[in-house]
Amino acid sequence: MESRSLKEELSVLIDVDWCKGCGICVAFCPKQALSLDEHGKARWTGPEDCVRCGLCQMRCPDLAIELR
Amino acid sequence: MNTRRYIRERFFPHLWCPGCGHGIVMSALVGAVDSLGLSQNEVVVISGIGCSSRMPGYLDFHTMHTLHGRALAFATGVKMGRPDLTVIVPMGDGDAAAIGGNHLIHAARRNLDLTAVVLNNRIYGMTGGQSSPTTPEGDRSTTAPYGVLDPSFDLVELARGAGASFVARSTTYHAQETRELLAAAIAHQGFSLVEVLSQCPTYYGRKNQGGDAVAMMKTFKQITAPAGSQRAAQDPGLITRGILVQEPRTEYCAAYGELVRELSGHEE
Incomplete structure (x- = not known):
């Protein structure tokens, strides 16, 4: 039940001005919850699949991702 | 954790190339400091010159950006003057092992309570992709178009020695592990060195068909194994990860x- 509440409370926030579109978050997301948009910027496109593990935030070299 | 609390947002986006691993290490370092509950006023980050040495500019601690290879010398001065402060020195492989090689070995020998973080991308990134002392033998760089002839330094063995x-x-690739190792290194009383393999897709990757940042990180997963693991024992060619030396001194x-206390006592 705790993960349910985490899922509801936490969002993956992406600062597109800081994102350089390297694709690391997309490639290593265990749930394929991220993708690159037409401008080559990371987007949180699968919030329903996302388990809020925070790997994207930890591996983002641009410090552009925050789980909050 | 609120990362932005520890960074100088006005300098972002940072200057590192897309996919450069240095930002991942900076993020892990901020996480390590946060996990230890240190106040920003208790932490000093001192660097030399190079891509990785731009890090203090982005961090909201006491920071110094000093001479190429000499960050440990400056850090020694800070630590001797204010032993109560936590001093962290991010360095590149060239900064640490070539230009500042002597500062590195003597800081290790003295066992001054500093944390050296070596962001090893195996090449001089900032100046155009020349070979460094950690470029693996046979690998290519702009100064070694046919492959490096020199055997490379193993920074862990160098520090141990x-x-x-x-x-x-x-x-x-192992960002969580990096954060935990950095926290353990900062908490350690004495000289600590943490080597983090970091990808340089712009030069090292391109010169060695390493692929993009994602491919290079996958390679880090393949070529390393936790020290003491079955995988490491089965394949001695793998690079070991984890705490490799931990001796109280x-x-x-x-x-x-x-x-000083002893001599002051004699004078009285």
Whole structure:
């Protein structure tokens, strides 16, 4: 039940001005919850699949991702 | 964790190339400081010159951006003057092992309570992709178009040989592990060195068909194994990760303080 509440409370926030579109978050997301948009910027496109593990935030070299 | 609390947002987006691993290490370092509950006023980050040495500019601690290879010398001065502060020195492989090689071995020998973080991308990134002392033998760079002839330094063995009391290694793929190792290194009383393999897709990757940042990080996963693991034992060619040296030894500031107290006592 705790993960349910985490899922509801936490969002993956992406600062597109800081994102350089390297694709690391997309490639290593265990749930394929991220993708690159037409401008080559990371987007949180699968919030329903996302388990809020925070790997994207930890591996983002641009410090552009925050789980909050 | 609120990362932005620890960074100078006005300098973002940072200047590192897309996919450069250095930002991952910076993020892990901020996480390590946060996990230890240190106040920003207790932490000093001192660097030399190079891509990785731009890090202090982005961090909201006490920071110094000093001379190429000499960050450990500046850090020694800060630590001797204010032993109560936590001093962290991010360095590149060239900064640490070539230009500042002597500062590195003597800081390790003295066992001053500093944390050296070597972001090893195996090449000089900022100046155009020349070979560094950690470019693997046979690999290419702009100064070695047919492959490097020199055998490379193993930074962990170098630090161990010089007497470092804490030595660890990880990679940018293993970001969580890097954060934990950095926290352990900062908490350690004495000289600690953490080598983090970091990808340079712009030069090292391109010169060695390493692929993009994602491919290079996957390679880090393949070529490393936790020290003491079955995988490491089965394949001695793998690079070991984790805490590789951890030996309590007299810390330099403590020994110096003791000497001062002893001599002051004689005068009375």
